[in-house]
Amino acid sequence: MTPTTPPTRIRRATPDDVPALTRWTSDDPVARIDADRLTAELRTGNYRPEWSWLAEQQGRPVGRALWWGRSDGDRPVTLDCLSTSTGGPAAVEIGAALVRAGLDAFGAGAPLEFIVDAAPTWASDPAAVEAVRWRHEAAHLGGFTRTTERVSFARTATDAKPPRPTRLRFAPADDETFRALFAAVATGSLDAHTNDVVARDGIDALADDDLDFYRSLPGDRQAWRTAHLPDGTTVGFIIPTRTAYDASISYLGVVPEHRGHGYVHDLLAEMTHVHHDDGQARIVGTTDAANTPMRAAFERAGFTVTRVRIVHAQ
Incomplete structure (x- = not known):
């Protein structure tokens, strides 16, 4: 006789489920939220029971989904x-149901993402390949529509700083100036998110969204700078802000007519100095795996690859 799989119940967590959420363990070789971090950030409100989902079979948890927010x-x-206690097709089925439940519950609003962090060498580890694969299938079956592989970098204040640029001048500017620059650098961009938004909604919508998003990040708005040649010609801009945890290379852009002259290195070097001069011990940054010029710039500026980030987006 072939055993039957018990029915799976997908439900939103409640405060009474916090012990079950924190006890959850997983052996998958991708980044996961452990009990200590979950406990700490339940206190800050970055994770919340009502933003968490459980899959159960016969009253026993077989899957967990944790959503993060500000x-x-x-x-x-x-x-x-996103993790399950099983593998193969069952993991995909349970994972997709957990994804779908969250997307349906959170409804319309800013596009949501599902992030899977893996080691830089994950593609050569069969177990990691499988962990990434089933989450990819679950993400798309559950409602996410596109996937981008990104590379995360970091450096500390003890790493050798890149030379501070001397051929550019940096100056503050108002929001309208930065909005225009967001639109300008979209042409010919190697960033998948930028190209997707432009294709779907147009450059004006992209510029509005980018301005709103980067203004919403932690950090000092007064640190944003436009970059100019000595004659006043604008070649690009920098936006040094923060993630929830670290100083961040949030955005830099070179306008199309000035690409190919290595200004990306000047902009990144300036942002590195801005953060370290402000006393920041660690700086992080992320770029698409396909964006080889930006990857090279990070390496030249003394950043080290810390992980590969697979981003599933709506």
Whole structure:
């Protein structure tokens, strides 16, 4: 006789489920939220029971989905951790149901993402390949529509700093100037998100969204700078802000007519100095795996690859 799989119940967590959420363990070789971090960030409101989902069979948890959001937010931003106690097709089925439940519950609003962080060498590890594969299938069956592989970098204040640029001048500017620059650098961009938004909604919508998004990040708006040649010609801009945890190379852009002259290195070097001069011990940054010029710039500026980030987006 072939055993039958018990029915799976997908439900939103409640405060009474916090012990079950924190006890959850996984052996998958991708990043996961452990009990200590979950406990700490339940206190800050970055994770919340009502932003968490459980899959159960016969009353026993067989899957967990944790969504992360800003502590002052009324809606999460990313699905940070998706795991199941099974593998293969069952993991895909349970994972897709957990994804779908969250997307349906959170409804319309800013596009949500599902992030899977893996080691830089994950593609050569069969177990990691499988962990990434089933989450990819679950993401798309559950409602995410596109996937981008990104590379995360970091450096510390003890790493050798790149030379500070001397051929550019940096100056503050108002929001309208930065909005125009967001639109200008979209042409010919190697960033998958930029190209997707432009194709779907147009450059004006992209510029509006980018301005709103980067203004919403932690950090000092007064640190944003436009970059100019000595004659005043604008070649690009930098936006040094923060993630929830670290100083960040949030955005830099070179306008199309000045690409090919290595200004990306000047912009990144300036951002590195801005953060370290402000006393920041660690700086992080991320770029698409396909964006080889930006990857080379990070390496030249003393950044080290810390992980590969697979981003599933709506």
